[in-house]
Amino acid sequence: MTALDPTTRELLEKAEFVAIVTQGPDGPHLVGNWGDYARRIGIDETRIVLPAGYYKRTEENLKRDDRIQLMAASRGVRGSRGPGQGGVVFGKGSVQTEGEFAARAKAVFPWARGALVIDVERCEMQL
Numbered sequence: 001m002t003a004l005d006p007t008t009r010e011l012l013e014k015a016e017f018v019a020i021v022t023q024g025p026d027g028p029h030l031v032g033n034w035g036d037y038a039r040r041i042g043i044d045e046t047r048i049v050l051p052a053g054y055y056k057r058t059e060e061n062l063k064r065d066d067r068i069q070l071m072a073a074s075r076g077v078r079g080s081r082g083p084g085q086g087g088v089v090f091g092k093g094s095v096q097t098e099g100e101f102a103a104r105a106k107a108v109f110p111w112a113r114g115a116l117v118i119d120v121e122r123c124e125m126q127l
Contacts, residue, residue: 003045007077008087008123012043015072020050020116022061022068022093029061033116035072040108042101046120051105051112052095058116059095068093068118071126079127086126091118 004012012018015035022029033050042049048070052059062068073086096102097114105115 002120002122004043004089004120005123007085007125008072008089009043010077011072011074011085011087012038012048012089014074014076016074018050019071020058020068021071022058023065024057024061025064029057031055031058037109041105041115048089048091048118048120049101049104050116050118051109052097052114052116053109053112055095055116062093062095066092066094070118073127080125081127084127088124088126089118089120090122090124091120093118 018033018035020031038048038050068091070089075084077085079085094117096117101115101117105112
């Protein structure tokens with residue numbers, strides 16, 4: 001696993017919303033989550049944890065192909081050409097309904113059925 005670089009870490013700390021992409025049998029599948037949800041459960045050097053409410057199709061996709069992308073952006077992060085920066089985190093993901101991460105998600109968000117856990121492989125800037 002690769003550590004989150006400082007710019008991506010700052011994006012995740014300031015993003016209001018994140019977009020999450022998995023590969024479905026008929027093409028890409030897109031879902032979202034609030035940025036502060038990840039901050040409340042856990043962002044560390046190599047892992048991002050989000051609450052998983054419904055996410056049934058996301059879970060099915062990850063069982064077939066565990067590749068996942070998470071895109072975040074913030075005008076509050078200085079970009080290479082001015083205000084605003086965006087980036088994509090590439091990694092391996094899973095929806096966990098038991099264990100440490102699921103318990104952490106359920107403790108913070110009682111509606112969660114578990115946690116979407118992303119093990120970071122690399123990060124790329126978009127802006």
